[in-house]
Amino acid sequence: MSTKQEYEGPILECRNLSISYFTRAGEIPAVVDFNLTLEQGGSVGLVGESGCGKSTVAMAIMQYMGSNGGIVGGQVIYKGRDLATCSEEELRQLRGNEISMVYQEPMASLNPSMTLGTQLMEVPLCHEEITEKEAYDRAVQILADVNLPDPERVMASYPHQISGGQQQRVVIAMALLSNPSLLLLDEPTTALDVTVEAGIVELIGEIAKKFNTSMIYISHNLGLILATCDRVNVMYSGVVVESGSVEEVFDHMRHPYTKGLFSCIPLPGTDKLAHPLVPIRGQLPLPHERPSGCYFGPRCDFFEAGRCDQAMERGTTPMHEVTGRAGHTVRCERWSEIDWESYKPEGVVAHPSERGHEVLSIDNMRKYYELTDNSIGAMISGKRVRYVKANESISFKAHECETIAIVGESGCGKSTFAKVLMGLETATDGDVMFNGKDVAELPVQNRSPEQVGSMQMVFQNPFDTLNPSHSVGAQLARVIRKFGVESDPVKIENRVMELLDLVKLPRDFARRRPRQLSGGQKQRVGIARAFAGNPAMVVADEPVSALDVSVQAAITGLLMDIQHTYRTTLLFISHDLSLVRYLADRVVVMYLGQIMEQGTTDEVFAPPYHPYTEALLSAVPIADTSIQKKRIILEGNLPSVMSPPKGCPFNTRCPRKIGDICETQVPPFAEDHPGHIIMCHIPMADLRAVDPVIVQVDKDKSAAE
Amino acid sequence: MLIFLVRRLGTMVLTMLVVSLLLFLLLEINVASVAIKVLGPYSSDEQRQLWLEANGYLEPFYVRYFTWLGNFIVGDFGSSIRFKVPVGDILWPRLGSTGILGLATMMVVVPLSLGLGVLAGMKEGSKLDRTISVGSIVTTSVPEFASAVLLSAVFVFYLDLLPGTSSMTDGFSLVQLSLPVMVLVLYDFGYVTRMTRASMSEVMMTHYIRTAVLKGLPYKTVIMRHALRNALIAPFTVIMLQINWLLSGVIVVEFFFAYKGFGALLLEASLNQDIFLIEACAMVAVFVAVATQTLADVGYTYLNPRIRFA
Amino acid sequence: MTDAVAGLPPRESKVIKYLKGMALIRESVVGMIGLGLIVFWVVMALLADLLAPFPPNATLYPLAMPGQFVEGMGTFWLGTDHLGRDILSRIMHGSRAVLIFAPLATFCAYVVGIPMGLAAGYRRGMTDAVLSFVANVILSFPVLVLYIIIIATIGASAVNIVIAVTFASAPGIFRIVRGLVLDLRSREYVFAAETRGESPWRIMLVEILPNARGPLIVDACLRVGYVIITIGVLGFLGLGLPPPDPDWGGMINETRQMAMSFPHMTIFPCIAISSLVLGFNLLADGLREVSLRD
Numbered sequence A: 001m002s003t004k005q006e007y008e009g010p011i012l013e014c015r016n017l018s019i020s021y022f023t024r025a026g027e028i029p030a031v032v033d034f035n036l037t038l039e040q041g042g043s044v045g046l047v048g049e050s051g052c053g054k055s056t057v058a059m060a061i062m063q064y065m066g067s068n069g070g071i072v073g074g075q076v077i078y079k080g081r082d083l084a085t086c087s088e089e090e091l092r093q094l095r096g097n098e099i100s101m102v103y104q105e106p107m108a109s110l111n112p113s114m115t116l117g118t119q120l121m122e123v124p125l126c127h128e129e130i131t132e133k134e135a136y137d138r139a140v141q142i143l144a145d146v147n148l149p150d151p152e153r154v155m156a157s158y159p160h161q162i163s164g165g166q167q168q169r170v171v172i173a174m175a176l177l178s179n180p181s182l183l184l185l186d187e188p189t190t191a192l193d194v195t196v197e198a199g200i201v202e203l204i205g206e207i208a209k210k211f212n213t214s215m216i217y218i219s220h221n222l223g224l225i226l227a228t229c230d231r232v233n234v235m236y237s238g239v240v241v242e243s244g245s246v247e248e249v250f251d252h253m254r255h256p257y258t259k260g261l262f263s264c265i266p267l268p269g270t271d272k273l274a275h276p277l278v279p280i281r282g283q284l285p286l287p288h289e290r291p292s293g294c295y296f297g298p299r300c301d302f303f304e305a306g307r308c309d310q311a312m313e314r315g316t317t318p319m320h321e322v323t324g325r326a327g328h329t330v331r332c333e334r335w336s337e338i339d340w341e342s343y344k345p346e347g348v349v350a351h352p353s354e355r356g357h358e359v360l361s362i363d364n365m366r367k368y369y370e371l372t373d374n375s376i377g378a379m380i381s382g383k384r385v386r387y388v389k390a391n392e393s394i395s396f397k398a399h400e401c402e403t404i405a406i407v408g409e410s411g412c413g414k415s416t417f418a419k420v421l422m423g424l425e426t427a428t429d430g431d432v433m434f435n436g437k438d439v440a441e442l443p444v445q446n447r448s449p450e451q452v453g454s455m456q457m458v459f460q461n462p463f464d465t466l467n468p469s470h471s472v473g474a475q476l477a478r479v480i481r482k483f484g485v486e487s488d489p490v491k492i493e494n495r496v497m498e499l500l501d502l503v504k505l506p507r508d509f510a511r512r513r514p515r516q517l518s519g520g521q522k523q524r525v526g527i528a529r530a531f532a533g534n535p536a537m538v539v540a541d542e543p544v545s546a547l548d549v550s551v552q553a554a555i556t557g558l559l560m561d562i563q564h565t566y567r568t569t570l571l572f573i574s575h576d577l578s579l580v581r582y583l584a585d586r587v588v589v590m591y592l593g594q595i596m597e598q599g600t601t602d603e604v605f606a607p608p609y610h611p612y613t614e615a616l617l618s619a620v621p622i623a624d625t626s627i628q629k630k631r632i633i634l635e636g637n638l639p640s641v642m643s644p645p646k647g648c649p650f651n652t653r654c655p656r657k658i659g660d661i662c663e664t665q666v667p668p669f670a671e672d673h674p675g676h677i678i679m680c681h682i683p684m685a686d687l688r689a690v691d692p693v694i695v696q697v698d699k700d701k702s703a704a705e
Numbered sequence B: 001m002l003i004f005l006v007r008r009l010g011t012m013v014l015t016m017l018v019v020s021l022l023l024f025l026l027l028e029i030n031v032a033s034v035a036i037k038v039l040g041p042y043s044s045d046e047q048r049q050l051w052l053e054a055n056g057y058l059e060p061f062y063v064r065y066f067t068w069l070g071n072f073i074v075g076d077f078g079s080s081i082r083f084k085v086p087v088g089d090i091l092w093p094r095l096g097s098t099g100i101l102g103l104a105t106m107m108v109v110v111p112l113s114l115g116l117g118v119l120a121g122m123k124e125g126s127k128l129d130r131t132i133s134v135g136s137i138v139t140t141s142v143p144e145f146a147s148a149v150l151l152s153a154v155f156v157f158y159l160d161l162l163p164g165t166s167s168m169t170d171g172f173s174l175v176q177l178s179l180p181v182m183v184l185v186l187y188d189f190g191y192v193t194r195m196t197r198a199s200m201s202e203v204m205m206t207h208y209i210r211t212a213v214l215k216g217l218p219y220k221t222v223i224m225r226h227a228l229r230n231a232l233i234a235p236f237t238v239i240m241l242q243i244n245w246l247l248s249g250v251i252v253v254e255f256f257f258a259y260k261g262f263g264a265l266l267l268e269a270s271l272n273q274d275i276f277l278i279e280a281c282a283m284v285a286v287f288v289a290v291a292t293q294t295l296a297d298v299g300y301t302y303l304n305p306r307i308r309f310a
Numbered sequence C: 001m002t003d004a005v006a007g008l009p010p011r012e013s014k015v016i017k018y019l020k021g022m023a024l025i026r027e028s029v030v031g032m033i034g035l036g037l038i039v040f041w042v043v044m045a046l047l048a049d050l051l052a053p054f055p056p057n058a059t060l061y062p063l064a065m066p067g068q069f070v071e072g073m074g075t076f077w078l079g080t081d082h083l084g085r086d087i088l089s090r091i092m093h094g095s096r097a098v099l100i101f102a103p104l105a106t107f108c109a110y111v112v113g114i115p116m117g118l119a120a121g122y123r124r125g126m127t128d129a130v131l132s133f134v135a136n137v138i139l140s141f142p143v144l145v146l147y148i149i150i151i152a153t154i155g156a157s158a159v160n161i162v163i164a165v166t167f168a169s170a171p172g173i174f175r176i177v178r179g180l181v182l183d184l185r186s187r188e189y190v191f192a193a194e195t196r197g198e199s200p201w202r203i204m205l206v207e208i209l210p211n212a213r214g215p216l217i218v219d220a221c222l223r224v225g226y227v228i229i230t231i232g233v234l235g236f237l238g239l240g241l242p243p244p245d246p247d248w249g250g251m252i253n254e255t256r257q258m259a260m261s262f263p264h265m266t267i268f269p270c271i272a273i274s275s276l277v278l279g280f281n282l283l284a285d286g287l288r289e290v291s292l293r294d
C-alpha cells in the first residue's frame, strides 16, 4: 500500500465527459456533458432510471468501454492524471489496485470454475510483490472484514456454493483487497433480497469509514443513495439534471424531474387518498430521439416553448448554480422561477374502497412438492422422493374490491401460492373457496371458462409477459374468445379496442408486436389481458417491480383505478413494503411458505410486530431525510425450503428469539385484534411494547415551532 | 458423483441392449432370408432347412436372441459369410488400422481447432475471427469424398507427391496415411473450431471476464486462467462426440483410398449382406459411440464445478 | 371486417411480413453469397432442359477433355465421361435430384422431430424420458453406419433415402426443439396461456413453436446442406439413386476409378456439390448473424 502515491486534492474528476456507443444505427450518445468531483473519502451517488447512462459512466471511469463504446469528449482525471493518456499497462495497474468495482450480479461476476480463494488472491498477487502465503492471509482477513463467517471455508468454495448475499460480500472483499482509493459500486444490491440488502448497505457504510475509501454508488433507488452517500447526481437520459449534497437535493430539489421522481415513489408520507403518487407523464426518450434543448422538455409541466427547447451549444441545457446553495447545480432554464408551493399536480385518482362480500377464503391450505428423479437411471435404482413444503397452513380471506398484499422475500412461496390459486398446481391439503366453490383440487383444465376468466393474473416481467410472435390485438382477442366473452369477430375487435382504451393505450397498438412497445406499455397490455374476462379477482405478481420508478406510479395507479371500477379483488404480490403500505387494505407477510403475520395495513405497519415484519420494515430503504428507522440487521441466510428449520421457521435469523421453544415448537397464531394475527411465541404484551420502526421526525416543523 | 457414474453406465448398457435387439430384429427376424444369405441364392430348400435346424434357428425368437447375445458378449460373433473365417479374426485387425487413422486425425484436429477457435473467439467480429469462421464453414462444406478427390488430384495427379491408395500391403506407411488423415482433418476441424469459437466468445462476454480485466490482471492471465478454463468445457464434449462422426468419415475415406480398415469392412459387409459381420461391426461402432458419449458426459460433469459440487 | 375499425392502418399480410424478415439477410455479406449460390443452382435445376448443351444420358464422344471442341457436336466445356456423356449437362440435370430430395427429406425429418421435441420439452416427465432415450439410441449409431445398414436392408431408391434421412435426422431435430422448448416453456406468456386453460397442443404450437423458429430456420439450412452431403456420400458408395439418371454422388462413384488419369470427370461434380452445400452453410451463418442483431 506504500506503493500508492499520496495525493492531495480530488480523487476523481470528470470534466464535460461525453460517451457514445457506435452501432449499426449510428452513434448513440449515451452520456453527455457529465461532470463530477469526488473528494478524498467522499461518496457520490448516481441515481436515475434504467438506460440513463449510470453504468456507462462507471465503465468510462474504468476506461473499459467494450468494443463499440468510446469517450467522445471531456476527460476523466484520477488523482490529477488524465486516464485517456494512460497506456494499457498503466491502466492495468490502476484497475483493481487503485480503482475497483462491485457489480450488480454477484453470481455472474465471479468465475464459476475457480475457487473464491484463487480469485481473491489473484488481486494482490498481480499488483504487489507478495508471497502466496501473504496473499492468502490477506484474503482471509478481508473476508472476515466483510463479516463472512468461516473465511477459510469460503476461500475453498466455488461461487455457486455460497448464497447471493455472501457472493456479493466476496465481490466487495475482492474490490477492497488492494485497499483502493476509489470504489465504484454499480447497483450492488439490486439482485438481492431486502433483508440481505440491508446488511450489504451497512457493510458499505462501515467500509467507507474504516478504509477511508472514496465511493461512487450507482443505484436507481433514492432510498439507498440516502443511506450511503453524501452527494448525489440525478441523471436523466444521459445527463445529470441535478447535483448537490444529499440533503440539498432530497429536501430542496429544484429540477422538475427530480421533483417528479420523488412524487413517484411511495414515501411514508404519501397516502393514496390524501397525497397520491404523481406519475411523470410520457416515457424516456431513446438516446437518438432526444429533443433539442432540455431533454426533459416533453414530459415537463413547466416547459416553455422557445426557451426550454432552444438548441444549445453543448447539445442540451447548461447547468446552473443554485444561488446561495453551495455546490447545488441544476440543469433547468427556469429553476429560479418555478413556484413549487402553488404547484399541485394531479395525482393518481384513488377511491376509498368499500369492501363487499367474501370472494376468496383460504383455509389451512398446504402445497408440498414431491421431488422425484424422473430419469431412467433413477427408475432403475428406485425412486428417491423428497418433499418441499412450498406453502404451509395458509389461511386468509379476501373480499370484493379489497386489495390484499402478500409480502415476502424470494423463495417464500408467493408464486407457488399464486399457482395453486390459478389451478396450475393443486393444493396438497386444505380448502380454497373462490366465489363459494372449492377450487383447491380443481386444475385449470377442469374449471369452467367462466371460472377461469373470473380469476386472472398480471405478471412480473414485462419483457416476457406477451408472446413476441403475435400482435397485441391477436393476444387480447384470443383471451376474449377463450373466456366466452364474445364470439363474433367484430364484437371481439371492438372489445379489444375497449380494453386498450381501458389501459389508456392508443388503439393502433392492436396491430403492434410486443417488441415495439416499452416495458410500461407491455405491462398495460398485460393488465388489459387480465381484465378481459371481467374477473372477480386479479392476482398481480410483482406487476411493477421490473419497471422504472416513473412508470411504476402510473401502472400502480391504473391497476387501482380499474380495480375500483370493476370492484375487483386484487391480490398484490410484492416485496416492496413501501408500495404495499401505499395501496393495500390488508397485508399478509410470508416467510418460508408460512404466514408470519396478517392484518390490515395499519395494523401490520405498527406495533405489535412479528419480529420478521419488524426486520423487513427496518430494511426498506426510504428516500426521506425526515424518516428515522430502527436498525435491525438480520444475520445469516434465508434457509432453503428443502430443509426448513424446525419449530418457528424464522428461528435461524430471528433477533428476538426467546429460547429453545422457538426451535422445537411451531408458534401459535396469536390474535391481537380480530383479524390481526401474529405467529410467534413472544407474548402479545411484549410484542406490543416495542417502538415503531419508522418514525417521522418533522425537521421543518420542529425548527419552526 | 458415484450415483451419477453408475446411472450413466446403466444407461450405456441399456442403450447397447436396445441397439442389439434392434439389429437382431432387423437382420435375423426373417429366418428364411438368413439361410439364403448364408447359403447363397442357389441353395436348395432342404439345405436351408437343415442349416437352420443345425444352427438353432427354429427355436423361438427370444431364445435365439439371448443365445446370440450370450455368444456376443463372450466375443463369439459367428463366422463371416464372405471371408469364411470367424468374424473376430478380421474385425480386430481392421479396427486396429482404423484406430491408427482416427488417432492420427484427432492428434491434428484437436490442437488445430482448439487453437483456431480460441483465437477467433477471443475477439469476436475481428478480421481474424471472420477469416477463421468463414474458412471453417468452407472446409465443412466440402464432403469427404469431394476433398478426397480434390486432394488426390492435387497431390497425386498434379504434384505426384503422395500415393493415391493406402492399402498398406507392405506394412504400415506414414506416407500412405497422410492423404486419408488430411481428408478427415479438413472435414472435421471446421466444426470443432466453430464450437470452440462460440464457446470462447460467449465466455469473453461474461461478467466474470469483465471482473477479471477490471481486477487489473494482465490480458494473458485473463485469457489463460479465466477464459480458457470455462471456454474449453463445451469443446471437450464436442470433441468426444466428434469420434462418432469420425466413424462415418472413416467409411468414405477408407473406401476411397482402399485403406484396409473397419469402415471399409463395414461397407463391404453391408453390400454383401454378410449379416454376422454387419452385426459385429455395427455393435462395435455403437459401442465406441456410446462409450465416448458416456466419457463426454462424465468428463463434462467433472470439468464443471457447478455440477461436480452440486 | 378489420378495416371497419376506424383509425387503424391496414393489416400486413403474413407472407409480406415474413418476406420482410427474410430481407434482413441483405445485411450479411456472407449470407448473400450463400443465397446467391443456392439461387444459382435452383436456376440451373429449373432451366436444365433449356441451358444444358446436350441430353444428359446421351453417349456422345468418350473421354473428351474440358473445353474440347468436337466437330459436328460442339464444345464439351467440362469434358465427357468414359461413356461419352457430357459432364456439364449431367451436372445441370443432376442438380434436380439433389434440390428435390434434400429439402424434402429434411422437411420430413422436421415433421417427425418437431412434435416429438415439443411434447418432450413441454410435458417433460415420462414422455421426455422415453422420447429422449429413443433419440439417444438412434443417435448412438454413427450416422453413416445407420444409413448404410438401412439402405443396404431396404434397398436404394429415392423414397428409401428420404425414409433413411428422416429416421436418422429426426432425433437431432428432436433434441434441438426439446432444448428450445425447455427454455421457452418457463416464459410468462406460456404461463398466462396455462392460466387461461389453453390446451397443451395449442400452447406448444401457437405459443411456443413460433418463438423457436429463428434457431430452427438456421438449423434447417445447415441440415439441408448436410443431407446433400449424405445423398452424395450414398451415391458415392453406390447406394444412391439408381443409374443412369445423373446424380452427383453417383457420377463421382462411376468415374473415380479413372480419377487418376482423367481428374475432370470427378472434380466437377465434387465442386458442384461442395458449392451447393457451401451455399446453405453460408446462408445459415448469415441468418444466425442477422437474427442475433436484435
Ligand SMILES: Nc1ncnc2c1ncn2[C@@H]1O[C@H](COP(=O)(O)OP(=O)(O)OP(=O)(O)O)[C@@H](O)[C@H]1O
Residues within 6 Å of the ligand: A021, A022, A023, A028, A030, A048, A049, A050, A051, A052, A053, A054, A055, A056, A057, A066, A068, A069, A220, A287
Ligand atoms: N454496448 C452498447 N451498445 C449500444 N448502446 C448501449 C450499449 N450499452 C449501453 N447502451 C445504451 O446506452 C444508454 C445508457 O446505458 P447504461 O447501461 O449506462 O444505463 P444505466 O443507467 O446503467 O441503466 P440500468 O439502470 O438499466 O443499468 C442506454 O440507452 C443503452 O441502451
Ligand code: SF4
Residues within 6 Å of the ligand: A255, A256, A257, A294, A295, A296, A297, A298, A300, A301, A302, A303, A304, A308, A317, A331, A332, A333, A334, A335
Ligand atoms: S428547462 Fe424547461 S423543460 Fe427542462 S426541466 Fe426546466 S422547465 Fe422543464
Ligand code: SF4
Residues within 6 Å of the ligand: A611, A612, A648, A649, A650, A651, A652, A654, A655, A656, A657, A658, A659, A662, A667, A679, A680, A681, A682
Ligand atoms: S417464535 Fe421465536 S424465533 Fe419465531 S419469530 Fe417468535 S421469537 Fe422469533
Ligand SMILES: [Mg+2]
Residues within 6 Å of the ligand: A054, A055, A056, A186
Ligand atoms: Mg446499469
